[in-house]
Amino acid sequence: MKISLKKYVLPLKHTFSISRKSVDFQDTLIVGITLNEQTGYGEATSNPYYHITVEGMMQEIEAIRTKIEMYNFTTPAVFHKFLLSNGLSNFAICALDVAAHDLYGKLNNKTLYDLWGTNLQHYPTTNYTIGIAPIDKMVEKIKETPWPIYKIKLGTDDDVGIIKELRKHTEALFRIDANCAWTAAETIRNAPLLKDLGVEFLEQPLKANDWEGMEMVMHHSVLPIIADESCIVETDVEKCALHYNGINIKLTKCGGLTPALRMIKKGKELGLKVMVGCMTESTVGISAIAQLLPQLDYVDMDGAMLLKEDIANGVQIRADGTVVFPEGIGCGVALFN
Numbered sequence: 001m002k003i004s005l006k007k008y009v010l011p012l013k014h015t016f017s018i019s020r021k022s023v024d025f026q027d028t029l030i031v032g033i034t035l036n037e038q039t040g041y042g043e044a045t046s047n048p049y050y051h052i053t054v055e056g057m058m059q060e061i062e063a064i065r066t067k068i069e070m071y072n073f074t075t076p077a078v079f080h081k082f083l084l085s086n087g088l089s090n091f092a093i094c095a096l097d098v099a100a101h102d103l104y105g106k107l108n109n110k111t112l113y114d115l116w117g118t119n120l121q122h123y124p125t126t127n128y129t130i131g132i133a134p135i136d137k138m139v140e141k142i143k144e145t146p147w148p149i150y151k152i153k154l155g156t157d158d159d160v161g162i163i164k165e166l167r168k169h170t171e172a173l174f175r176i177d178a179n180c181a182w183t184a185a186e187t188i189r190n191a192p193l194l195k196d197l198g199v200e201f202l203e204q205p206l207k208a209n210d211w212e213g214m215e216m217v218m219h220h221s222v223l224p225i226i227a228d229e230s231c232i233v234e235t236d237v238e239k240c241a242l243h244y245n246g247i248n249i250k251l252t253k254c255g256g257l258t259p260a261l262r263m264i265k266k267g268k269e270l271g272l273k274v275m276v277g278c279m280t281e282s283t284v285g286i287s288a289i290a291q292l293l294p295q296l297d298y299v300d301m302d303g304a305m306l307l308k309e310d311i312a313n314g315v316q317i318r319a320d321g322t323v324v325f326p327e328g329i330g331c332g333v334a335l336f337n
Contacts, residue, residue: 019155019181040103097256105330112291123293155181184213246273287314
């Protein structure tokens with residue numbers, strides 16, 4: 001095998017703010033794995049919350065480049081075990097694992113959803129994310145991109161007031177993501193007000209390790225609660241089942257499609273709603289997420305829609321929320337350059 005590593009700086013259409021940061025650009029790593037004249041592509045973005053940089057991921061991979069290129073590739077699952085044994089971060093593993101899945105599909109002349117025995121008859125509509133901003137800017141974004149489901153980032157001094165104002169401008173379904181900014185008391189107090197305003201669920205309202213607070217919320221919230229920062233890796237799923245109604249799986253955090261598939265299966269066995277989210281990836285990463293769509297209850301795959309400039313062809317999302325899958329095999333991705 002041969003691997004290639006390339007850093008891209010993805011410009012965003014608008015400043016993107018959540019409760020703990022604001023960004024205008026997203027750094028991302030694109031990995032290519034070539035075997036038998038086929039190349040699979042994978043992606044992982046940088047993330048300061050998890051102390052991940054593109055340069056750091058590249059250093060990790062370069063340190064075992066020879067091992068990877070000498071590796072006798074058979075299946076993505078076996079390759080994932082090999083990557084774990086070499087001590088890479090989950091973000092670096094994600095980029096390699098997604099590339100391996102894309103490659104595997106191309107070597108077998110099938111899409112990933114076909115390889116997994118799923119079909120595209122039914123799949124959830126992605127939400128479109130509105131970051132924290134002055135209310136007029138948030139309204140402007142909603143008017144700029146009419147959408148059936150919005151994820152609204154909150155964590156301000158007037159979160160309910162924001163939703164009241166946004167509700168005046170759209171009949172769309174709302175999902176709320178506080179990114180760990182609320183307390184248990186705030187969550188319980190806000191939930192009925194937000195439910196009356198057309199909110200479907202709350203995502204990660206409390207700090208990731210506030211399990212005691214989440215137990216209180218689960219007993220008193222009138223809205224379902226979805227774990228994000230509390231659900232990083234496979235071993236978190238069972239614990240989340242006792243404290244949440246559902247989980248949001250991020251490929252970058254868990255280490256790629258291989259563990260994500262197991263997390264989806266485990267979540268369903270435990271009666272959890274299952275969502276897969278993005279980390280502002282380009283169409284490379286979004287096309288990988290899209291392969292999972294038939295297995296999901298909810299999805300947040302608007303990353304490429306938030307970009308001013310993309311770097312690849314692949315899955316496209318139409319204005320009505322429907323997904324156009326490419327004719328290509330694997331994830332169907334082709335880089336522009």
